[in-house]
Amino acid sequence: MLYADNAATTKMSQTALETMIRHLNETYGNPSSLYTLGQKAKEVLEEARKTVAGVIGADPKEIYFTSGGSEADNQALLTAAALGKKAGKRHIISTAFEHHAILHALRRLERDGFEVTLLDVHEDGLVRPEELEAAIRPDTCLVTVMYANNEIGTIQPIAEIGEICKTHGVLFHTDAVQAVGHIPINVKAEHIDMLSSSAHKFHGPKGVGFLYVRKGVRITNLIEGGAQERGKRAGTENVAGIAAMAAALAESAGKMDETAAELIKKRDRLIEGLRQIPHCALNGDARRRLPGNVNFCFEGIEGESLLLLLDGKGIQASSGSACTSGSLDPSHVLLAIGRIHDVAHGSLRLTIGEDITDEDIDYIVQSVQEVVTYLRSFSPVWRDLQNGTREYILP
Ligand SMILES: *Cc1c(COP(=O)(O)O)cnc(C)c1O
Numbered sequence: 001m002l003y004a005d006n007a008a009t010t011k012m013s014q015t016a017l018e019t020m021i022r023h024l025n026e027t028y029g030n031p032s033s034l035y036t037l038g039q040k041a042k043e044v045l046e047e048a049r050k051t052v053a054g055v056i057g058a059d060p061k062e063i064y065f066t067s068g069g070s071e072a073d074n075q076a077l078l079t080a081a082a083l084g085k086k087a088g089k090r091h092i093i094s095t096a097f098e099h100h101a102i103l104h105a106l107r108r109l110e111r112d113g114f115e116v117t118l119l120d121v122h123e124d125g126l127v128r129p130e131e132l133e134a135a136i137r138p139d140t141c142l143v144t145v146m147y148a149n150n151e152i153g154t155i156q157p158i159a160e161i162g163e164i165c166k167t168h169g170v171l172f173h174t175d176a177v178q179a180v181g182h183i184p185i186n187v188k189a190e191h192i193d194m195l196s197s198s199a200h201k202f203h204g205p206k207g208v209g210f211l212y213v214r215k216g217v218r219i220t221n222l223i224e225g226g227a228q229e230r231g232k233r234a235g236t237e238n239v240a241g242i243a244a245m246a247a248a249l250a251e252s253a254g255k256m257d258e259t260a261a262e263l264i265k266k267r268d269r270l271i272e273g274l275r276q277i278p279h280c281a282l283n284g285d286a287r288r289r290l291p292g293n294v295n296f297c298f299e300g301i302e303g304e305s306l307l308l309l310l311d312g313k314g315i316q317a318s319s320g321s322a323c324t325s326g327s328l329d330p331s332h333v334l335l336a337i338g339r340i341h342d343v344a345h346g347s348l349r350l351t352i353g354e355d356i357t358d359e360d361i362d363y364i365v366q367s368v369q370e371v372v373t374y375l376r377s378f379s380p381v382w383r384d385l386q387n388g389t390r391e392y393i394l395p
Contacts, residue, residue: 002360004356004364006189006292006353007150007151008318009200009206010203011179014253016205020240021240030196031045032227032236044050045239045243046060049063052245055181056186056264058188062215064233065237066208066231066233069209071211072211073101073105074210075219079107079213079219080144083141089119089138090114090139090143090162091140092114092115092117092141093119093136093144095120096117096119096121097121098146099363102146106144126157127156128278129160132164133168139169140168142171142322146176147174147175151295151331152334153208153295162190163259164174165191171217177196178201178290182252183290184256187212192214193217194211197210197247198212199249202249204245205237205240216279221234235247243368263292264291269358270364277369277372278295280352283347292351293351295349297343297347300375300381305375306348307315315364318349318351319348320333334347342381
């Protein structure tokens with residue numbers, strides 16, 4: 001089986017798995033307990049906090065453990081909204097292609113009286129910093145722009161955006177779930193006030209993540225209860241999961257450059273191979289994208305059929321985000337970069353990991369070619385395109 005859906009989730013690394021099992025077995029004490037076993041668990045937490053902070057250039061005190069990326073996103077937005085309300089500022093800037101954890105949380109804030117401006121991301125899948133700057137108003141309380149997109153992998157000009165936000169005194173949050181552990185990040189150098197991350201996107205376990213909140217930003221609770229996480233996130237800590245997350249992140253960060261260089265070679269081999277298929281297009285900028293991300297649209301076919309047939313050939317891929325599969329709507333990300341409905345429906349996302357070989361890449365290319373040709377052979381849309389009653393959109 002060939003796993004090419006690492007943007008949906010990753011396999012746990014052996015190191016993370018062993019760390020998790022060890023702590024489930026040995027460090028089962030409650031970190032709030034005062035006896036030795038509890039204090040041992042507490043130490044494990046604080047060690048993990050140091051590790052995580054180190055990787056993104058933060059202070060350990062600025063890290064809050066959460067149940068994952070969605071929770072971190074929600075807590076960040078709630079925090080910004082509370083601060084905005086206090087200051088009489090109710091305008092938020094974001095982008096049209098954020099993850100649903102952001103878009104749906106923003107929708108709730110709109111119902112609570114906030115006004116949201118969603119920036120265009122253009123055909124290349126990139127936000128224009130000058131457009132962002134132009135959208136800032138005196139009542140803007142937050143800018144939230146994802147670090148790297150989960151569907152098309154485009155990497156945003158985060159440092160520039162951070163600089164603009166700093167200049168205008170606006171809080172800046174980034175959903176960095178796809179970026180952490182994969183590309184270098186430094187929250188101080190990039191002027192990031194809040195950052196969300198999730199362990200299962202970098203070979204850690206599911207159900208654990210963290211929110212970085214810059215010192216001086218007063219964080220709001222999403223979950224009320226005990227005094228865990230300095231009173232900002234109640235609930236007995238997922239000690240084993242947090243330790244495994246830190247182990248996975250340290251490991252990924254330690255070999256980030258080599259992994260990225262290897263993946264980029266394979267990614268580009270995959271892109272070149274798929275480009276040979278007639279009437280298709282790569283979604284998002286070819287260079288400013290995550291090392292392992294490939295996303296194509298093929299004219300005249302349905303992405304869902306493509307996926308099922310690829311599954312039959314042992315290839316696990318996606319048509320976009322795992323969150324939209326099962327729904328008939330085309331991806332909001334592809335619509336945001338200007339793909340029309342028909343074309344957006346024929347999408348394929350392949351997110352490769354380190355374990356993939358050149359032979360695997362060639363097998364994927366060959367399989368996609370076969371399946372696209374087969375699906376087109378009985379597609380009414382393709383027939384219309386071929387006999388000229390409909391015009392091709394993709395070259
Ligand atoms: C996966 C993902 C999330 C959600 O993270 P969970 O840990 O699954 O809640 C949020 N944002 C982005 C960009 C993601 O890729």
